[in-house]
Amino acid sequence: MAQQFDxxxxxxxxxxAFEASELTYFxxxxxxxxxxxxxxxxxxxxxxxxxxxxxKGCARVYYVNEHGTEVILQLAIEGWWLSDIASFHxxxxxxxxxxxxxxxxxxxxxxTTKELLLKSMPKFERFFRLLVQRNLSVMQNRLCQTIAQPxxxxxxxxxxxxxxxxxxxxxxxxxxxxxISPEFxxxxxxxxxxx
Amino acid sequence: MAQQFDxxxxxxxxxxAFEASELTYFxxxxxxxxxxxxxxxxxxxxxxxxxxxxxKGCARVYYVNEHGTEVILQLAIEGWWLSDIASFHxxxxxxxxxxxxxxxxxxxxxxTTKELLLKSMPKFERFFRLLVQRNLSVMQNRLCQTIAQPxxxxxxxxxxxxxxxxxxxxxxxxxxxxxISPEFxxxxxxxxxxx
DNA sequence: CGCGACGTTGATTTGCCTCAACGATTGTGG
DNA sequence: CCACAATCGTTGAGGCAAATCAACGTCGCG
Numbered sequence: 078m079a080q081q082f083d084x085x086x087x088x089x090x091x092x093x094a095f096e097a098s099e100l101t102y103f104x105x106x107x108x109x110x111x112x113x114x115x116x117x118x119x120x121x122x123x124x125x126x127x128x129x130x131x132x133k134g135c136a137r138v139y140y141v142n143e144h145g146t147e148v149i150l151q152l153a154i155e156g157w158w159l160s161d162i163a164s165f166h167x168x169x170x171x172x173x174x175x176x177x178x179x180x181x182x183x184x185x186x187x188x189t190t191k192e193l194l195l196k197s198m199p200k201f202e203r204f205f206r207l208l209v210q211r212n213l214s215v216m217q218n219r220l221c222q223t224i225a226q227p228x229x230x231x232x233x234x235x236x237x238x239x240x241x242x243x244x245x246x247x248x249x250x251x252x253x254x255x256x257i258s259p260e261f262x263x264x265x266x267x268x269x270x271x272x
Numbered sequence: 273m274a275q276q277f278d279x280x281x282x283x284x285x286x287x288x289a290f291e292a293s294e295l296t297y298f299x300x301x302x303x304x305x306x307x308x309x310x311x312x313x314x315x316x317x318x319x320x321x322x323x324x325x326x327x328k329g330c331a332r333v334y335y336v337n338e339h340g341t342e343v344i345l346q347l348a349i350e351g352w353w354l355s356d357i358a359s360f361h362x363x364x365x366x367x368x369x370x371x372x373x374x375x376x377x378x379x380x381x382x383x384t385t386k387e388l389l390l391k392s393m394p395k396f397e398r399f400f401r402l403l404v405q406r407n408l409s410v411m412q413n414r415l416c417q418t419i420a421q422p423x424x425x426x427x428x429x430x431x432x433x434x435x436x437x438x439x440x441x442x443x444x445x446x447x448x449x450x451x452i453s454p455e456f457x458x459x460x461x462x463x464x465x466x467x
Numbered sequence: 468c469g470c471g472a473c474g475t476t477g478a479t480t481t482g483c484c485t486c487a488a489c490g491a492t493t494g495t496g497g
Numbered sequence: 498c499c500a501c502a503a504t505c506g507t508t509g510a511g512g513c514a515a516a517t518c519a520a521c522g523t524c525g526c527g
Contacts, residue, residue: 144420206400207361209404214357216408217411220411256420260485260506444473455518458475459515
């Protein structure tokens with residue numbers, strides 16, 4: 078089990094320098110969870126009760142609008158965090174779905190355990206702030222892309238940024254992430270391979 | 273000058289409960305700045321050296337892509353914060369521009385003063401985390417909107433969300449914020465008023 | 468006054484969507 | 498272990514929302 082902590086500890090120390098003892102305490106707060114493929118960690122209407130670090134596996138976070146159209150907000154693999162932060166912190170109903178695409182191993186924080194962690198080790202406030210900041214940056218880039226780039230460039234950028242994802246997740250999810258129709262993505266791919 | 277602090281203090285206490293003494297210290301860290309209309313607080317290529325709270329006035333944050341197309345990431349008025357957080361924290365060159373649209377009065381934090389604040393009053397870590405979280409939420413909503421809504425609905429949603437902005441900022445900036453052409457926004461508005 | 472920034476309008480074009488049909492693959496229950 | 502259903506990707510035809518381009522009116526300002 079010990080090596081299970083390696084990936085998450087490596088990930089947090091990328092943002093903030095923690096002592097071994099601090100990490101040990103941090104690790105003691107976490108709950109380990111194993112979930113099968115196609116499992117919902119969150120559904121619209123529920124209050125989000127987890128902040129989950131992916132040790133192994135793959136998931137998607139998505140929104141369904143009033144017309145029934147899905148928009149994928151996040152395609153996450155090992156090393157990423159899953160949550161609806163707004164719902165988690167304000168304990169308000171979420172509008173998002175979080176579904177595993179592969180069997181997953183996760184480290185879980187709940188509102189209670191996270192609050193406990195932050196109370197006892199305020200240094201983690203900084204970690205989570207930096208984590209959210211990075212997410213915000215990613216989001217900003219994506220919004221610029223989505224608005225100002227044609228579909229083909231969005232796709233090329235996507236595969237260069239996340240080269241492992243096309244081999245792991247169904248293509249129509251990538252289309253939804255990029256904000257284009259699956260049929261059109263298929264046509265783009267055809268055009269690209271021709272060259 | 274004292275009442276100048278009212279708006280920013282009200283804003284921070286919305287997220288975290290601070291004592292009067294804590295706010296007094298916080299206020300002593302801030303630098304007051306007054307800038308005219310059409311002033312750049314940040315230009316692409318520079319490292320962002322400020323995190324600015326708008327006391328009075330209005331500004332835009334935008335990105336220019338390789339084709340020369342502008343995308344407006346933020347239209348900010350009184351009570352909002354302006355910055356490129358990624359550039360500010362990692363001291364890396366920004367890709368963004370921040371330009372005042374009206375004469376502005378600002379409270380400024382620099383990397384140095386912010387670090388000083390966080391060192392001496394770690395409680396502010398929490399405030400800034402919650403602030404960034406809220407920004408992230410706004411961004412997520414906007415991305416969903418941008419991808420899944422037709423232009424007219426995006427515009428109607430915008431004016432109901434920010435009713436004061438259309439009267440303050442040129443219309444083509446709103447078009448850029450929504451990711452549509454200024455001509456098309458004009459046509460949408462015509463169609464709406466007809467009804 | 469004259470220039471530049473801004474909004475409007477119409478004509479034309481286009482990037483992308485929708486719909487429908489069709490293989491290929493996977494998985495599942497009898 | 499096979500049959501059949503789902504799920505997924507591809508392809509083509511046709512349509513539409515929104516972009517582009519160009520011309521014009523208006524306003525505020527140096």
